[in-house]
Amino acid sequence: MCAKAVALAARPEGMPKTSDFxxxxxxxxxxxxxxxxxxxxxxxxxxxxxxxxxxxxxxVPPFQIGExxxxxxxxxxxxxxxxxxxxxxxxxxxWGWRDGFTARADGIERLGEIVAPASEYLGxxxxxxxxxxxxxxxxxxxxxxxxxxxxxxxxxxxxxxGQIAKLKNCHVIxxxxxxxxxxxxxxxxxxxxxxxxxxxxxxxxxxxxxPEGIDVYFDNVGAEHLEAALMCMRPFGRIPLCxxxxxxxxxxxxxxxxxxxMAIGLGLTLRGFIVTHFNHMKDQFRKDMETWVxxxxxxxxxxxxxxxxxxxxxxxxxFTGANTGKMIVNL
Amino acid sequence: MCAKAVALAARPEGMPKTSDFxxxxxxxxxxxxxxxxxxxxxxxxxxxxxxxxxxxxxxVPPFQIGExxxxxxxxxxxxxxxxxxxxxxxxxxxWGWRDGFTARADGIERLGEIVAPASEYLGxxxxxxxxxxxxxxxxxxxxxxxxxxxxxxxxxxxxxxGQIAKLKNCHVIxxxxxxxxxxxxxxxxxxxxxxxxxxxxxxxxxxxxxPEGIDVYFDNVGAEHLEAALMCMRPFGRIPLCxxxxxxxxxxxxxxxxxxxMAIGLGLTLRGFIVTHFNHMKDQFRKDMETWVxxxxxxxxxxxxxxxxxxxxxxxxxFTGANTGKMIVNL
Numbered sequence: 109m110c111a112k113a114v115a116l117a118a119r120p121e122g123m124p125k126t127s128d129f130x131x132x133x134x135x136x137x138x139x140x141x142x143x144x145x146x147x148x149x150x151x152x153x154x155x156x157x158x159x160x161x162x163x164x165x166x167x168v169p170p171f172q173i174g175e176x177x178x179x180x181x182x183x184x185x186x187x188x189x190x191x192x193x194x195x196x197x198x199x200x201x202x203w204g205w206r207d208g209f210t211a212r213a214d215g216i217e218r219l220g221e222i223v224a225p226a227s228e229y230l231g232x233x234x235x236x237x238x239x240x241x242x243x244x245x246x247x248x249x250x251x252x253x254x255x256x257x258x259x260x261x262x263x264x265x266x267x268x269x270g271q272i273a274k275l276k277n278c279h280v281i282x283x284x285x286x287x288x289x290x291x292x293x294x295x296x297x298x299x300x301x302x303x304x305x306x307x308x309x310x311x312x313x314x315x316x317x318x319p320e321g322i323d324v325y326f327d328n329v330g331a332e333h334l335e336a337a338l339m340c341m342r343p344f345g346r347i348p349l350c351x352x353x354x355x356x357x358x359x360x361x362x363x364x365x366x367x368x369x370m371a372i373g374l375g376l377t378l379r380g381f382i383v384t385h386f387n388h389m390k391d392q393f394r395k396d397m398e399t400w401v402x403x404x405x406x407x408x409x410x411x412x413x414x415x416x417x418x419x420x421x422x423x424x425x426x427f428t429g430a431n432t433g434k435m436i437v438n439l
Numbered sequence: 440m441c442a443k444a445v446a447l448a449a450r451p452e453g454m455p456k457t458s459d460f461x462x463x464x465x466x467x468x469x470x471x472x473x474x475x476x477x478x479x480x481x482x483x484x485x486x487x488x489x490x491x492x493x494x495x496x497x498x499v500p501p502f503q504i505g506e507x508x509x510x511x512x513x514x515x516x517x518x519x520x521x522x523x524x525x526x527x528x529x530x531x532x533x534w535g536w537r538d539g540f541t542a543r544a545d546g547i548e549r550l551g552e553i554v555a556p557a558s559e560y561l562g563x564x565x566x567x568x569x570x571x572x573x574x575x576x577x578x579x580x581x582x583x584x585x586x587x588x589x590x591x592x593x594x595x596x597x598x599x600x601g602q603i604a605k606l607k608n609c610h611v612i613x614x615x616x617x618x619x620x621x622x623x624x625x626x627x628x629x630x631x632x633x634x635x636x637x638x639x640x641x642x643x644x645x646x647x648x649x650p651e652g653i654d655v656y657f658d659n660v661g662a663e664h665l666e667a668a669l670m671c672m673r674p675f676g677r678i679p680l681c682x683x684x685x686x687x688x689x690x691x692x693x694x695x696x697x698x699x700x701m702a703i704g705l706g707l708t709l710r711g712f713i714v715t716h717f718n719h720m721k722d723q724f725r726k727d728m729e730t731w732v733x734x735x736x737x738x739x740x741x742x743x744x745x746x747x748x749x750x751x752x753x754x755x756x757x758f759t760g761a762n763t764g765k766m767i768v769n770l
Contacts, residue, residue: 330699334699349700349702349703350703351703352700352703355700361697362697363694363695363697364695364696364697364698364699365695365699366692366693366694367692367695368661368665368680368683368695368696368699368709369661369686369711370711371680371709371710371711372680372681372682372683373711373713374711375710375712375713375716376710376711377708377709377710377711378699378702378708378710379702379706379707379708379709379710380701380702380703380704380705380706380707380708381703381706382703382704382706385706
């Protein structure tokens with residue numbers, strides 16, 4: 109039996125394009141000892157994958173041309189040769205970018221009972237939600253009542269960051285790339301204020317919306333956003349460095365913030381992290397987030413593409429602002 | 440009675456020059472209720488003072504033209520009208536840049552018994568030593584046996600950072616601005632290796648001397664030093680941001696490191712600090728450092744200028760590399 113997968117046809121230069129991706133067939137045979145065969149329900153495209161398309165040393169190895177890409181996916185076991193998995197089980201795996209697979213079950217997570225739609229386990233209850241949770245509460249050491257600024261606030265991570273901060277009684281400001289997204293943040297997701305970063309000067313927006321300064325800046329964007337936020341930080345503020353999507357398609361290094369030395373007098377902490385550094389918080393996270401999502405205390409937003417053939421375009425959409433909330437490809 | 444003091448004649452543009460400073464006379468009358476009259480023995484010039492010469496908001500207010508400058512000084516009480524101070528007491532004050540003063544005793548530190556020459560209490564056993572101690576052990580969260588890189592390593596702070604790290608069994612690499620200073624670091628101060636940052640490419644030096652990477656980079660310099668160090672950090676490395684002397688005389692903002700996003704995958708922490716954030720460690724610091732200095736476990740270096748008239752030139756020398764170790768003006 110065969111499954112369809114997406115492979116890198118060429119390494120993107122700058123902004124990825126449709127022709128950088130191609131559909132290939134991969135084998136998905138009957139499982140043998142210790143393996144399971146899975147039909148994927150939906151898959152994730154995430155900004156970090158852009159880094160893996162470049163041939164360089166990083167915290168995950170680069171993708172290879174012609175080889176199927178990988179990434180988060182939720183699927184259902186259709187045949188099992190592993191004692192811990194049975195037909196019909198939901199699983200979370202890194203075998204995304206394909207509509208099905210057969211693989212050793214080690215390293216594949218059996219989700220057990222799921223209380224929300226499968227795609228939530230790629231979003232709010234999955235990696236982006238966990239990134240928001242660990243980044244804000246642990247890396248950002250958030251305290252009740254503080255002022256929080258999150259960039260890329262309508263994205264999969266940012267939209268959860270802002271809502272967790274609201275649950276912690278914080279004053280929350282978000283930036284996003286369109287008026288529609290700004291409306292979403294303030295009218296549906298409960299942000300105290302938000303601005304369109306394509307409209308006017310970042311620093312003026314921030315100074316107006318956070319006149320007394322920022323305690324935690326959750327950085328999804330890097331570049332000018334980080335520079336503007338540094339100008340507004342309060343003493344002993346924290347800056348979780350989560351992503352720098354503004355720079356991921358740069359073909360040459362871009363200068364960093366010219367005011368990093370402000371961190372000295374103010375005693376600021378900038379701390380980079382990736383979600384896997386915080387696996388010890390996973391159980392608590394799932395418990396908290398399932399509660400928040402099912403009670404509607406956290407509102408989740410998805411942008412969906414249909415079919416494996418659309419996965420490349422869904423990925424490109426992450427950089428053009430096509431997504432509001434989590435970008436999902438239904439398979 | 441009058442004392443001589445140094446005032447700002449003009450705000451320096453870029454590198455300060457002798458004519459930016461002028462000698463003025465200040466009153467130092469007999470002390471009245473709660474005051475003490477002090478003859479200064481020696482005073483400190485420090486890089487952070489450059490920031491106070493600019494008319495902008497910072498963690499300390501700017502100096503005013505024509506007004507005497509202030510800074511660390513060690514002196515001896517000559518007359519006292521305060522019950523806690525008596526003639527002959529050594530005091531540490533912020534009434535530097537003058538050969539004597541009369542002032543309220545509140546906020547002036549009585550040193551009690553001193554076990555080393557007075558100038559050490561402006562250096563290793565004073566603010567620069569405390570900066571090194573808190574920055575390395577607390578901000579840098581140094582662990583035994585790690586690899587430490589310190590820039591500006593022949594300076595007042597850097598020379599102590601490297602030696603504390605050696606006392607903690609670390610592998611220590613330093614950068615300095617001349618071959619003589621490099622020799623000092625490796626031959627007299629016990630650094631494992633050192634390089635001249637004016638000779639060749641920073642990154643090549645670092646990669647050669649720290650082939651397995653850096654756990655703690657103590658940043659006194661900023662700019663290109665920080666960018667090069669970021670390329671060599673080990674996972675979960677820490678970067679205490681102590682100073683950015685490379686940029687203090689810039690007349691326009693200088694771009695920051697173009698590789699700050701490396702902090703994300705590696706889980707790096709960059710944390711700015713100033714010494715006064717760590718006053719709670721002061722007693723432990725003095726006890727430890729007096730022991731290390733008097734036993735010769737930490738070697739201290741001074742560059743001295745003589746007389747209040749030389750204070751401006753001593754300050755300028757901080758930026759031209761004229762000092763090895765602590766820069767002291769004897770009064």
